[in-house]
Amino acid sequence: MTHATFLNRQALYLRPDPARVVVRPFKPATEPRDLLPKEKTRANHIVDRVLSLEPEAAASQLIDVLENFDGRHRNLLKTFEFRCDEMEEAFDPHVEFTRIQRQLIGAYFLHEYSFEAAALFNPSIVPHPDPSGAPEGSKRFILSLRAVGEGHISSLTFRSGSIDSNGTVTIDPTVRLASVPRVTERVAIPDGEAVTLVFPPELDISERLIFPVTPSQSNGIEDARFVLFEDEGRKTHYATYTAYSGSAIRSELIETADFLTFRMMRLRGTAARNKGMALFPRKIDGRYAMIARQDNENLYLIYSDDLLSWDGGVALLQPRFPWEFVQIGNCGSPIELDEGWLLLTHGVGAVRKYSIGAVLLDKKDPSKVIARSSEPLIRPEPSEREGYVPNVVYTCGAMRHGEHLVLPYAVSDTFSAFANIKIDDLLRGMGD
Structure with a gap:
């Protein structure tokens, strides 16, 4: 049985809307450097x-x-x-x-x-901080998406919706208006600053747009991987993302409890110099843990005592199968199951074709790989190959609801789609 036989693609698509x-x-353009003092x-x-x-x-x-x-x-x-x-x-x-x-x-x-004129892609999904109003057997969620507009500048936008008991996704109506938050605080921290952004509470979640607000982000906030993090009863949504200045990249962190107030901070250390970091949803043996790809090719497991400093790491996964021979990376934060940590991965194969796979890590020691999919869960279908970047399917995070794994994914760096899969079927389809 291949993954394609038990993966259910849903006829639901989120496409970029240039009217937003x-x-x-x-x-105004930069003034001449030799402008005289009295000249206007x-x-x-x-x-x-x-x-x-x-x-x-x-x-x-x-x-x-x-x-x-x-x-x-x-x-x-x-x-x-x-x-x-x-x-x-x-x-x-x-x-x-x-x-x-x-x-x-x-x-x-x-x-x-027009912040999503070109693309609306690379989604991640997390439980909604306000679960009220969901039908029986359903679960509310917030979806984050990377929006791309003029000049290929990436920003962060959101949608809300629900998942029913069969794993079917419904997206709430999108409000046409959109607003950026106020910057209420800038605090100096080592190697950068922490910035606090606040949206008015009356704004619908789909109205909230986080546009670059620091020099390191000036050309984009890319590929946010949101996760609901729990520590001693406190729940916080974090997201790692790639900040792009136009000439350099680095990993940064967003923190929010309600999706109204956001705090953005720089991550430090050798592992934060690359992109694609994903935070585990809880501490492991008293330490924060991440999956990262600091060498552009393999995946590493790294730990931190303070959430912001990330160095070193243990090699976890290397390209093994033809569909990932070029490189592998994570596709969002690990998902905790009774059987272990379920990690979605992406692999790049021949002709730069991107596919999505899965790995099961040991629950107590995530450096141990229990099982790994030899074939992709999702690869570009014929109808999904055309777009801004052809032959790419990609996600920044999935979510478990009951026996289902709900997986939003991007198509050719252009629009977003949805699939679900029964977790038991997925685990049975993975080899050693």
Whole structure:
């Protein structure tokens, strides 16, 4: 029996929607370095032009802007004022702006960004922090997704839904509007800073978008692997992700208890210099544990005493089967079963074809491999081979519900789909 005979693909797809936009800061092009002290910057030219408008003309222009963009965003006037406040230091000394002038000036330093115009992929799935409202036998969840827009900038977006007793997934309706959080705190930590982001509680989960907020993330927050972590009765959702600056990558960590307030921190150590780290859902022998791939080819088991420092590691898995000869990596955090730790993996084979497999690790000593799938659970079907990056199926995390493993996965770095598999069938199909 092959995995394909007991894997159930669901006719449910999450595709990128270019109509979903947020307003982002617009910054005029860099000024010449030889700009004389008395010469005005482009920003001040814009301000001067706004201030030259008669009060009635300024009010009319602001009304025109609102008519064009209201209904596409929440609290536009407040957003305009906040942006003007951010730009204040860049403006020449000036008379005090009227409220209409402040709002109109703020509008000129913003632009719309279609954050998932290109792709919506690499999902991970975790239990919802508020399980209420789920039908009997069902379980609520939150899905994280990597959204890609103009300039190939990756951000983090969310959906909610439920899984029924048969492992069938339902996604809640998506709100068309979207918003970025406020940065409420920046705290210096070794080799970086910790940033706290807060969303208003009235926002639907699908409205919340985490866009890059630090230089290390400036070109993308990629492939978040969320996990519900439990320690001495306290439950916290963590996610490891790849921060991409445009020239360098590193692994970072998100922490949240409610998906409204998020804390983002840099990970340190030799193992954090690469991508694809995945945290175990609890401590093992009193220490934090991760699966990582610091050499671009093999998987390692690493431990830490403080959650942020990750060095060394024990070689765990090497490419073994033809569908993973190029490299292997993890596909999300290990899932605890009675039989051991179930770890989903990805393998890269000939013509850079990506597939998803599975490994079972010893529960007490995860460095011991109990079983391993010789064939992929999921490989690109003929209908799943076309997209931004052809021949790729990939996931950043699955979730157990009863006897089922629910597996959201990305198709060709373009859109996301869903499958489920009975855990007993999966374990029986794995060899030594």
